[in-house]
Amino acid sequence: MNRQAQAVVLLLLGGAVLKASFTDLYLRYVKEGLRPFLIAAALVLVVAAVMTLWYDLRPAATAEPDEDHGHDHGHGHGTGGGHHEPRVGWLLILPVLGLLLIAPPALGSYAAGQAGTALASQQVSDYPPLPDGDPVRVAMLDYASRALFDKGQSIGDRRVVLTGFVAGGGPGGEPILARMILSCCAADGRPIKLGMAGNAPTGLAEDTWIEVTGRYSDRVAKDPVNEADIPYVTVESWREVPVPKQQYE
Missing domain, CATH: 2.40.50 (OB fold (Dihydrolipoamide Acetyltransferase, E2P))
Structure with a gap:
């Protein structure tokens, strides 16, 4: 999972929590008084996701010619070698699907x-x-x-x-x-x-x-x-x- 995928998962998770918080769905998980904290946590996730996407997708800064020459010499073989996180990160999508697709009943x-x-x-x-x-x-x-x-x-x-x-x-x-x-x-x-x-x-x-x-x-x-x-x-x-x-x- 690369950084962009992580940001998308965070964005989906934050959006799912926001959706549950603005409906009665959250009452099946927590007490009514915890709603403001859920909303705040969801907003933090959304902001973190947006900032991550912005940082990762923004145009690369133009380097000086002499700096480019030096960097090319030292990193000529590193182009295209992206850093990937463990695939276990995709498990974060499960709570998103749970919130969006499944509405469990309250304890009975x-x-x-x-x-x-x-x-x-x-x-x-x-x-x-x-x-x-x-x-x-x-x-x-x-x-x-x-x-x-x-x-x-x-x-x-x-x-x-x-x-x-x-x-x-x-x-x-x-x-x-x-x-x-x-x-x-x-x-x-x-x-x-x-x-x-x-x-x-x-x-x-x-x-x-x-x-x-x-x-x-x-x-x-x-x-x-x-x-x-x-x-x-x-x-x-x-x-x-x-x-x-x-x-x-």
């Missing part, structure tokens, strides 16, 4: 079934009251943390609305409500799992997104993957919903 029920719930360590049980409203929309991580570490005290008898996808592998083999959370990117995604009691949905395919309205349940079970506690929610009603734009919490 399979990933949730392979990992234990993220609520595996004790947290400080000092939670503010829930926002006003009945029912009140609550993030899965917020509800699960309050249910486990606050024993539901900050939830009380309030009705909550939770959105997640159906996954298998519940403590008793029943379906659970799950949502993936990210620290940085999809590589460190971990599931938040909730058992569903009461009017729990049945017969739904895995990865079906639903919105659950319910109340706090003091029921707790063990995650069969990592033996961590899985809290429950008492379901009063539920409905199928479209896959949200932001699938990760």
Whole structure:
């Protein structure tokens, strides 16, 4: 791979990252807050590629006659001997093709079934009251943390609305409500799992997104993957919903 080919690959890679950053595609790889950094990195790649092409394709500077004579004497046998980098550099084209041609799904029920719930360590049980409203929309991580570490005290008898996808592998083999959370990117995604009691949905395919309205349940079970506690929610009603734009919490 010569320098021009390297520049073209860098230009394609930077363009692919820019394309993903200006659409919802980047949300399948990283958290929403990392978008500015993706754009900045892509611009650096594009600028580096353009500068490399400009430097390599610009007209050669005209040398003085006496300088030409001296250079011809010393380098007469070097004309046409270009420097080539290892062919392994062409592997950089693979992430470009992946970004441009393949749109992988976000982490779902399979990933949730392979990992234990993220609520595996004790947290400080000092939670503010829930926002006003009945029912009140609550993030899965917020509800699960309050249910486990606050024993539901900050939830009380309030009705909550939770959105997640159906996954298998519940403590008793029943379906659970799950949502993936990210620290940085999809590589460190971990599931938040909730058992569903009461009017729990049945017969739904895995990865079906639903919105659950319910109340706090003091029921707790063990995650069969990592033996961590899985809290429950008492379901009063539920409905199928479209896959949200932001699938990760």
